[in-house]
Amino acid sequence: MFILILFVCSNWDVIMDADTLQEGEEQPMRNCAPPSDSEAPVGILAPSLPLLRNHTTPEPTGRHDFVSVDEDQISSLDPSGDTKVELHSDAGPSSKLDSEETDSPSCQRSVSTPPSGREDVPTDPDQSDSGEFVVTMLAKAKLEEQGIGVKGRSSPLIEAGIQEASALASHRDEDVTADSWRQHRKHVFVLSEAGKPIYSRYGSEEALSSTMGVMMALVSFVQSGDNIIRSVYTEEHTVVFLQKGPLVLVCVSSSCQSEQQLRGELLYVYYQIISMLTQASISRIFEHKKNYDLRRLLAGSEKILDGLLNLVDSDPSFLLAAVHCLPLVSSLRDSLSQILQKAITPNLVFSILIAKNQLLTIVQEKTVIEDVRLEPADVHLLLNLIGASSAFQAGEIWTPICLPLFNPDCYFYAYISYLDPPECTVCLLLLSTDKEAFYAVAECKRKIEEAMTAQNSLSLIAKAQSYSVSQVGVSDLRHFMYKPFDVPDNYRQLTQFTSPEMEAPYCSDEEKMRLLDLYRYMHSRIHSTSRPLKLIYHVAEKETLLAWVTSKFELYTCFNPLVTKACAITAITKLLRWIKKEEDRLFIRYPPKYSTTPNPSKSSKSSKSEQQDSADNGLSLL
Amino acid sequence: MPDVSKMKKPDVKVVLLGDMHVGKTSLLHRYTERKFKDTTSTVGGAFFLKQWGPYNISIWDTAGREQFHGLGSMYCRGAAAVILTYDVTNWQSLSELEERFLSLTDTANHDCIYAIVGNKADLTDPKAQLSPNSDSFSEDQTDIVEDRTEPQVLSACPTPPASPTSLSGVVPRKQVSREDAMALYGRILRYKGLDEKSSLPADKMCFETSAKTGYNVDALFETLFDLVLPSILRKRHENHESPTVDLEDCRGSGKRVRSSCC
The missing domain is CATH 3.30.450 (Beta-Lactamase)
Incomplete structure (x- = not known):
C-alpha cells in the first residue's frame, strides 16, 4: 500500500469543509441545523458545498502538518495556485478501501509522511523527482494552455484554423488560449497511450496536442513507478484520470462533483466510444500501431460525444445509473408491449419504444436476457445515439452498434425509425444480431406501425407526459x-x-x-x-x-x-x-419477452460471424 | 400470409457513396424535402423509399465515415445505380472515391450505373448559386445573402474536416474540375471492365450540384431514375410470375404516395 501526496501549497478549504460536513452528519437526524455550519441557527441557510468551495479564507493553521511553500515560487510554477496530486497504489480496490477506512477526518489519509516543504517532500530521492516532475509538468501544461509555450511549436496551419474557426461559434473551434476556454465547467479529453489526441469537449484536438502530451506524460510517469494516477486536486479544479485499455480519459472539472462521479462520467465517454468501435477493434488497432490516430475512425462522432456530455450534465439518469420511463397508464403500456411482442423476426433481440427521449416500453429476447442483463448505461448510450443522429428523421436508419456492458466486443445492428414524422417524438428501436436483417426488421416496423394505427396508440402516447x-x-x-x-x-x-x-x-x-x-x-x-x-x-x-x-x-x-x-x-x-x-x-413493471430464435444468445455472444463483423466494421484498414 | 409480404418491395436500389462531409445527406434531403438544413454526420446508413411515378425507388444514404466502411458493401448489394459524391472544393474527397469507395461497389448489379457528383458547386460557381426552381427562389436567396456575411458557414458541414481546404481561408477554391471527375469516370469503367463506347458517356454521368441552392439536384436524381428504368421493368417482369404481388402492389403503393409528398 503506497500512497503519496504532494503538496505544493496548502489550501485546504475543500477538504476542511468536507470534514466538518462529515462530522455534522454522522448522526444526520439528530440536529436540524445545517450540517456544514453547526453554529448557524435553524432556519439560517447554510451554504451548500459549491459555495463552500469558493471560500477564500480557509484556516491553514488547522493543517499545520503541511508547511506551505513560498507563494511566489509556486505561482511561477503553477499560475492557478494550489495543486495537490494524489496517487493511489495499483494494489486494487480492497487496499484502497483499507486506506480510506483508516482516515480520520482531520488527518488526511493521504499523508503518511507530511512534507515540511517542497524541497524535502519525500525522503526518497525518486519520490522527490516525481514531485518536481509532476509539478513542472502541470505548470507547463498551464503555460501552454495560456499560449505561452505553444507558439513555437504549433504549425501555422493550426493557428490559421483557430483564427478562422473563432468566427464559427462552435465549441470544437474554440480558441484554446482564451480565458473563456479555461472557464468551462467541465473539460473532457480522450487520448491514446501514445499521447495522440482523440477527443476534446472544447477546442480542437490539434491545438491541444501539447496539453494532451503533458497529460500522457503524467500518466506514464506515474505508471513507471507501478502506480496509477487517479486525480489531481487544485484550488479550482479536480482532474480525474481514467485509463481503459489503450485509451486515457481525463476530466478537468470545476464543478463540485466527487472524483467517483467524474470517473463514472468518463466511463460513459469510454463506453460511447466502445459502442461505436467495440473494445476488440480498439485493442486490435493499437496492437498493430501504437500511434494510430483514432480520430480517423471517430471522425463525425464528435457530436455524439458532445451530446453525451451535455446529457451527463443535465440528466440525472446518468448519476443514478437508471433509466427514466415516461409515465403511462399501464393498460396502454401493456398494449404497446404486446404490439412489439408480435412483430418479430429471427435474431431480433430488443424492441424498444421511446417517446420524448424517455422509455415507453422494452421487449427483450427471452434467452438473451437470461444470459446477460440489459444495463441502464447501454440504454443511455442508445438514447444518446438516437438524439445525436436525428437530423434527418424521415429515413430508416440501419447501423451497427455495440452495447458495451452487454458485450463490449460485438456489434448489434440497430434499426431506428420515427413513427410520427414530421414531429419525430416517437421512435422505434429494433436491435438484431443479423447484419443482413434490415428488410426483415423494417418489416417488423410496418407491422408495429399498422397495429399502432389500428389502436390509435400514437395519439394516446402524445398525451402522455411527465407528472408534476x-x-x-x-x-x-x-x-x-x-x-x-x-x-x-x-x-x-x-x-x-x-x-x-x-x-x-x-x-x-x-x-x-x-x-x-x-x-x-x-x-x-x-x-x-x-x-x-x-x-x-x-x-x-x-x-x-x-x-x-x-x-x-x-x-x-x-x-x-x-x-x-x-x-x-x-x-x-x-x-x-x-x-x-x-x-x-x-415504471415498466414486468418487461415482456419474446422468443425469436432457438439459440440467439449464442449468436450474440460468441458466434464467429459476429466477431468477423466487428472486424469488418471498424477495421478494414488493417 | 398477406402479413408476411406487406412491405413494399422496392423496385430498384440507388446508393449514395462518398467521403464524409461532402453532402450526401444534404443532396438527398434537398431532393426529397426540397430544403437545405444542417445535418449531423450520418450513422450507418439511412434508407429512404421514393415514389417515382409508379415505381418505388429505395435510396441508401450511407455514412462517409471510415468507422462504417465495412457496411458499405452490404448497402451496395444489388444496387442498380451508385452515386459517387465528392466535394468540388476538396481534392481529397475525389481521390477517396477511387481509393476507398470504388471497391465497395463490387457487390452492386453487373449493369449498375455510376454517377460522379461534385457537390457544393455554389461555393465556386456563380451559376450554381441561383436556384433552378422559381418557387423556392426567395428562400434560397436569403441563404445566399447569409453566405456573404458569414462565408465560413458555406462549407455546409457541421464539423469542417481538418483538411487544407477548410483552413486555407475564407473563399474556398475549386480543387476538382469537371475533367478530373470525367477522367475518374473513365477509370471506373475500366475497373469494372466495361467498354467505354457501349457505356453511358462520362459527359452525361458527371454532375456538379449544390444541395444548398438545389442546383442540378433534381436533374441528377431524375436522370438516374430514367436510366435505371430498364432495370426496374426487368425486375417487375420477373415478379409478374408471382400472382400475389399485384395485390400488395396496389395496397402498398397507395401508402407510399402519401409518404412521398411530405
Missing part, C-alpha cells in the same frame, strides 16, 4: 428522484427511476443545474467510498434536501427551505405511499 410534483399532494415537497432496487419479482429488470418535472423555482437552466448539483452532492455523500451514509438531511441555502438509501430504494428529495425535519419525514412517508400506489404507471 403537485400530483403527489405533499406540501413543501419541490422535487424528488426515486430509484427502486431489484426486488425478487423484478430481478434482472432494467433499473429505473422516477422523477417529476422540475418546476418553479427550478425553471431556468441555472436553477436546474443548481438542483442537480445539490443532488450530486447528496449522491456523493451517500456513495462515498470512505464514509458511506444511509440518510442525509441537508439544509442548503435555498432549499432543504433529504436523501435516504435503503435495501429497497434510493431516494432524493428536495423541500422548501423552512420545512422542519418532522415534516420532511412525514412527507417522505406520504411520497412513498404515493409511489407505491402509482408504480404501475411510473
Whole structure:
C-alpha cells in the first residue's frame, strides 16, 4: 500500500469543509441545523458545498502538518495556485478501501509522511523527482494552455484554423488560449497511450496536442513507478484520470462533483466510444500501431460525444445509473408491449419504444436476457445515439452498434425509425444480431406501425407526459428522484427511476443545474467510498434536501427551505405511499419477452460471424 | 400470409457513396424535402423509399465515415445505380472515391450505373448559386445573402474536416474540375471492365450540384431514375410470375404516395 501526496501549497478549504460536513452528519437526524455550519441557527441557510468551495479564507493553521511553500515560487510554477496530486497504489480496490477506512477526518489519509516543504517532500530521492516532475509538468501544461509555450511549436496551419474557426461559434473551434476556454465547467479529453489526441469537449484536438502530451506524460510517469494516477486536486479544479485499455480519459472539472462521479462520467465517454468501435477493434488497432490516430475512425462522432456530455450534465439518469420511463397508464403500456411482442423476426433481440427521449416500453429476447442483463448505461448510450443522429428523421436508419456492458466486443445492428414524422417524438428501436436483417426488421416496423394505427396508440402516447410534483399532494415537497432496487419479482429488470418535472423555482437552466448539483452532492455523500451514509438531511441555502438509501430504494428529495425535519419525514412517508400506489404507471413493471430464435444468445455472444463483423466494421484498414 | 409480404418491395436500389462531409445527406434531403438544413454526420446508413411515378425507388444514404466502411458493401448489394459524391472544393474527397469507395461497389448489379457528383458547386460557381426552381427562389436567396456575411458557414458541414481546404481561408477554391471527375469516370469503367463506347458517356454521368441552392439536384436524381428504368421493368417482369404481388402492389403503393409528398 503506497500512497503519496504532494503538496505544493496548502489550501485546504475543500477538504476542511468536507470534514466538518462529515462530522455534522454522522448522526444526520439528530440536529436540524445545517450540517456544514453547526453554529448557524435553524432556519439560517447554510451554504451548500459549491459555495463552500469558493471560500477564500480557509484556516491553514488547522493543517499545520503541511508547511506551505513560498507563494511566489509556486505561482511561477503553477499560475492557478494550489495543486495537490494524489496517487493511489495499483494494489486494487480492497487496499484502497483499507486506506480510506483508516482516515480520520482531520488527518488526511493521504499523508503518511507530511512534507515540511517542497524541497524535502519525500525522503526518497525518486519520490522527490516525481514531485518536481509532476509539478513542472502541470505548470507547463498551464503555460501552454495560456499560449505561452505553444507558439513555437504549433504549425501555422493550426493557428490559421483557430483564427478562422473563432468566427464559427462552435465549441470544437474554440480558441484554446482564451480565458473563456479555461472557464468551462467541465473539460473532457480522450487520448491514446501514445499521447495522440482523440477527443476534446472544447477546442480542437490539434491545438491541444501539447496539453494532451503533458497529460500522457503524467500518466506514464506515474505508471513507471507501478502506480496509477487517479486525480489531481487544485484550488479550482479536480482532474480525474481514467485509463481503459489503450485509451486515457481525463476530466478537468470545476464543478463540485466527487472524483467517483467524474470517473463514472468518463466511463460513459469510454463506453460511447466502445459502442461505436467495440473494445476488440480498439485493442486490435493499437496492437498493430501504437500511434494510430483514432480520430480517423471517430471522425463525425464528435457530436455524439458532445451530446453525451451535455446529457451527463443535465440528466440525472446518468448519476443514478437508471433509466427514466415516461409515465403511462399501464393498460396502454401493456398494449404497446404486446404490439412489439408480435412483430418479430429471427435474431431480433430488443424492441424498444421511446417517446420524448424517455422509455415507453422494452421487449427483450427471452434467452438473451437470461444470459446477460440489459444495463441502464447501454440504454443511455442508445438514447444518446438516437438524439445525436436525428437530423434527418424521415429515413430508416440501419447501423451497427455495440452495447458495451452487454458485450463490449460485438456489434448489434440497430434499426431506428420515427413513427410520427414530421414531429419525430416517437421512435422505434429494433436491435438484431443479423447484419443482413434490415428488410426483415423494417418489416417488423410496418407491422408495429399498422397495429399502432389500428389502436390509435400514437395519439394516446402524445398525451402522455411527465407528472408534476403537485400530483403527489405533499406540501413543501419541490422535487424528488426515486430509484427502486431489484426486488425478487423484478430481478434482472432494467433499473429505473422516477422523477417529476422540475418546476418553479427550478425553471431556468441555472436553477436546474443548481438542483442537480445539490443532488450530486447528496449522491456523493451517500456513495462515498470512505464514509458511506444511509440518510442525509441537508439544509442548503435555498432549499432543504433529504436523501435516504435503503435495501429497497434510493431516494432524493428536495423541500422548501423552512420545512422542519418532522415534516420532511412525514412527507417522505406520504411520497412513498404515493409511489407505491402509482408504480404501475411510473415504471415498466414486468418487461415482456419474446422468443425469436432457438439459440440467439449464442449468436450474440460468441458466434464467429459476429466477431468477423466487428472486424469488418471498424477495421478494414488493417 | 398477406402479413408476411406487406412491405413494399422496392423496385430498384440507388446508393449514395462518398467521403464524409461532402453532402450526401444534404443532396438527398434537398431532393426529397426540397430544403437545405444542417445535418449531423450520418450513422450507418439511412434508407429512404421514393415514389417515382409508379415505381418505388429505395435510396441508401450511407455514412462517409471510415468507422462504417465495412457496411458499405452490404448497402451496395444489388444496387442498380451508385452515386459517387465528392466535394468540388476538396481534392481529397475525389481521390477517396477511387481509393476507398470504388471497391465497395463490387457487390452492386453487373449493369449498375455510376454517377460522379461534385457537390457544393455554389461555393465556386456563380451559376450554381441561383436556384433552378422559381418557387423556392426567395428562400434560397436569403441563404445566399447569409453566405456573404458569414462565408465560413458555406462549407455546409457541421464539423469542417481538418483538411487544407477548410483552413486555407475564407473563399474556398475549386480543387476538382469537371475533367478530373470525367477522367475518374473513365477509370471506373475500366475497373469494372466495361467498354467505354457501349457505356453511358462520362459527359452525361458527371454532375456538379449544390444541395444548398438545389442546383442540378433534381436533374441528377431524375436522370438516374430514367436510366435505371430498364432495370426496374426487368425486375417487375420477373415478379409478374408471382400472382400475389399485384395485390400488395396496389395496397402498398397507395401508402407510399402519401409518404412521398411530405
